[in-house]
Amino acid sequence: MAIEARGLTVVRIGRTVLRDVDLRIDDGERVCIIGPNGAGKSTLMAALLGLLPAERGEVRLDGEPLARLGRREIGRRVAYMPQVHEGHQGFTVGEVVESGRYAHVHPLAGLGEADRQAVGRAVEACRLGDLLDRPVGTLSGGERQKVWLAAALAQDTPALFLDEPTAALDPRHQADLIGIMRRYAAAGRTLVVVCHDLNLPPAIGGRVVALRDGAIAFDAPVERLFDPAGLAALYEAPFVLHRGPDGRRSVHLDV
Amino acid sequence: MPESRTVTYLLLAVACLAAAAASLGVGTCGESILVRWGEPGSLHTFTRLTLPRLVMGMVVGAALSVAGTMFQALFRNPLACPYTLGVSSGASLGACVAILVFGGGLWHGWPVVGPAALIGALVCMVTVYAIARLRSGCTTGTLLLAGISIGFVCSAVIVLLLFLARTHNLRQALMWMMGSLDDVVGFDGVLESLIMIVPAAGVAAWLHRDLDLLMMGEAVAAGRGVDLVAARRLVYVAASLMTAGVVARCGPIGFVGLIVPHAMRSLVGSSHRLLIPACALAGATFLPLCDLLARNAMWWLRQESRELPVGVLTSLVGGAFFLYLLLTRRGDRPML
Numbered sequence: 001m002a003i004e005a006r007g008l009t010v011v012r013i014g015r016t017v018l019r020d021v022d023l024r025i026d027d028g029e030r031v032c033i034i035g036p037n038g039a040g041k042s043t044l045m046a047a048l049l050g051l052l053p054a055e056r057g058e059v060r061l062d063g064e065p066l067a068r069l070g071r072r073e074i075g076r077r078v079a080y081m082p083q084v085h086e087g088h089q090g091f092t093v094g095e096v097v098e099s100g101r102y103a104h105v106h107p108l109a110g111l112g113e114a115d116r117q118a119v120g121r122a123v124e125a126c127r128l129g130d131l132l133d134r135p136v137g138t139l140s141g142g143e144r145q146k147v148w149l150a151a152a153l154a155q156d157t158p159a160l161f162l163d164e165p166t167a168a169l170d171p172r173h174q175a176d177l178i179g180i181m182r183r184y185a186a187a188g189r190t191l192v193v194v195c196h197d198l199n200l201p202p203a204i205g206g207r208v209v210a211l212r213d214g215a216i217a218f219d220a221p222v223e224r225l226f227d228p229a230g231l232a233a234l235y236e237a238p239f240v241l242h243r244g245p246d247g248r249r250s251v252h253l254d255v
Numbered sequence: 256m257p258e259s260r261t262v263t264y265l266l267l268a269v270a271c272l273a274a275a276a277a278s279l280g281v282g283t284c285g286e287s288i289l290v291r292w293g294e295p296g297s298l299h300t301f302t303r304l305t306l307p308r309l310v311m312g313m314v315v316g317a318a319l320s321v322a323g324t325m326f327q328a329l330f331r332n333p334l335a336c337p338y339t340l341g342v343s344s345g346a347s348l349g350a351c352v353a354i355l356v357f358g359g360g361l362w363h364g365w366p367v368v369g370p371a372a373l374i375g376a377l378v379c380m381v382t383v384y385a386i387a388r389l390r391s392g393c394t395t396g397t398l399l400l401a402g403i404s405i406g407f408v409c410s411a412v413i414v415l416l417l418f419l420a421r422t423h424n425l426r427q428a429l430m431w432m433m434g435s436l437d438d439v440v441g442f443d444g445v446l447e448s449l450i451m452i453v454p455a456a457g458v459a460a461w462l463h464r465d466l467d468l469l470m471m472g473e474a475v476a477a478g479r480g481v482d483l484v485a486a487r488r489l490v491y492v493a494a495s496l497m498t499a500g501v502v503a504r505c506g507p508i509g510f511v512g513l514i515v516p517h518a519m520r521s522l523v524g525s526s527h528r529l530l531i532p533a534c535a536l537a538g539a540t541f542l543p544l545c546d547l548l549a550r551n552a553m554w555w556l557r558q559e560s561r562e563l564p565v566g567v568l569t570s571l572v573g574g575a576f577f578l579y580l581l582l583t584r585r586g587d588r589p590m591l
Contacts, residue, residue: 073480075479079479080477082472084474091471095524096471099471099475102479102480107462108460148475151479
């Protein structure tokens with residue numbers, strides 16, 4: 001699924017958070033959106049989905065203006081996992097994952113065979129089979145994040161947007177989520193991830209879009225991250241490049 | 256549906272029927288119509304007073320419980336209830352104006368209190384929505400603030416009217432605001448309430464997945480494909496109409512819309528597909544039972560043939576039950 005933004009400007013509470021952003025994400029691409037706090041990463045993701053109104057410019061999904069598509073139709077094309085889950089935690093894991101089928105099911109109908117299969121695949125991908133009857137509120141932060149991701153996967157869309165999916169997770173759950181994201185993208189689907197963790201883009205591959213002050217600072221292949229000077233200019237913090245014994249590169253904060 | 260859930264719903268249905276049977280069996284002020292069955296006028300009393308009051312109690316209990324569930328999902332807050340947004344204050348203001356200014360009773364042969372309360376509730380509902388929409392395209396936060404503000408304004412005007420009122424009207428207004436089923440005569444009132452409640456219940460069924468997702472969080476809901484503005488508007492209007500249909504007829508009967516959804520959530524979980532029917536059944540059980548106690552409390556305690564307004568009892572029973580749940584519930588189903 002291709003997503004294209006042209007001249008996208010978003011104003012929130014009187015402040016211009018995104019300014020004339022042009023961005024094209026092609027079908028099957030993997031894109032990480034990075035940048036300092038307040039650069040407009042989450043706003044860009046929400047605006048690409050039509051969750052925030054654009055002051056100027058437009059977004060197109062597969063060439064169709066977003067404004068012409070209903071929310072349900074957008075929900076059939078793009079799944080979205082927001083950063084904060086402040087919602088009611090009394091739902092069971094199974095109920096939350098099944099909620100991913102909202103856009104596909106008639107309001108008064110139960111889940112059909114295709115819906116059950118999509119839910120089953122999502123549950124299996126996130127290894128939640130043993131937790132289906134547990135209330136989400138009783139799970140650890142890492143398990144909860146997998147539940148929300150499974151619900152987005154159950155939407156079974158050609159594109160998946162994740163806003164800081166690995167934030168505040170321990171290394172094991174981070175590794176689990178990265179594995180799930182890789183398998184999703186390996187099926188040729190579009191994956192867009194907002195992240196602060198600079199280990200994530202190399203693990204996912206594809207492109208990096210760096211935002212600064214509401215505009216695109218650079219849009220380049222993920223290798224561009226291995227440039228400490230460029231990152232230092234983006235984040236106003238010192239970075240250092242490491243090369244492991246196997247030749248793999250990584251960047252770290254130099255403090 | 257798993258077997259345990261089927262059993263739960265069967266038990267709820269049996270409880271509802273048992274409450275209805277108990278209500279008919281115990282009667283009013285220590286005397287059941289069934290004991291006097293066959294006496295002249297007993298059939299008339301049964302079909303004009305006893306049965307309509309029972310059915311109205313069931314309808315009101317079910318409607319308030321379902322409306323409470325909808326408001327709790329809309330605001331993602333288990334403490335929201337059908338009266339949070341001031342619909343009951345609007346209805347009370349309408350009723351007070353009818354009683355205190357126009358003397359209550361009849362106007363050109365037509366009862367004024369019920370229609371005035373309905374108009375008050377609907378005007379309040381439209382005003383709250385218009386203010387919220389004007390302010391920021393009707394977000395949940397502005398809806399809540401607008402509702403609470405309008406509720407306070409209505410309450411203040413009610414107090415002013417009560418201050419200016421004559422004594423005999425004052426008592427009628429106060430009794431109305433306690434919430435009661437003792438004015439129900441015949442099935443006309445039940446049918447009039449159902450005209451508003453049934454379509455609203457249809458909306459609740461239609462939106463059961465939207466309600467789940469609203470409860471999970473608005474960003475989550477929008478990402479799944481929920482049209483937030485449309486869903487909020489529909490939930491608000493449907494739940495308000497349901498409340499208005501009840502309050503206009505019986506006054507603001509408190510706590511039912513808060514306690515029943517809360518208890519049912521711990522019994523059948525948070526999914527509105529299961530919660531809404533459970534709330535309807537439990538509400539249709541709880542209110543007739545409270546009404547049974549309210550009708551007989553004064554007789555049992557002091558041999559007095561006057562009835563306690565059921566709203567007083569629902570608040571007492573509901574408040575105590577709420578405390579019981581709070582103190583005994585384990586943390587296995589956190590609300591938030």
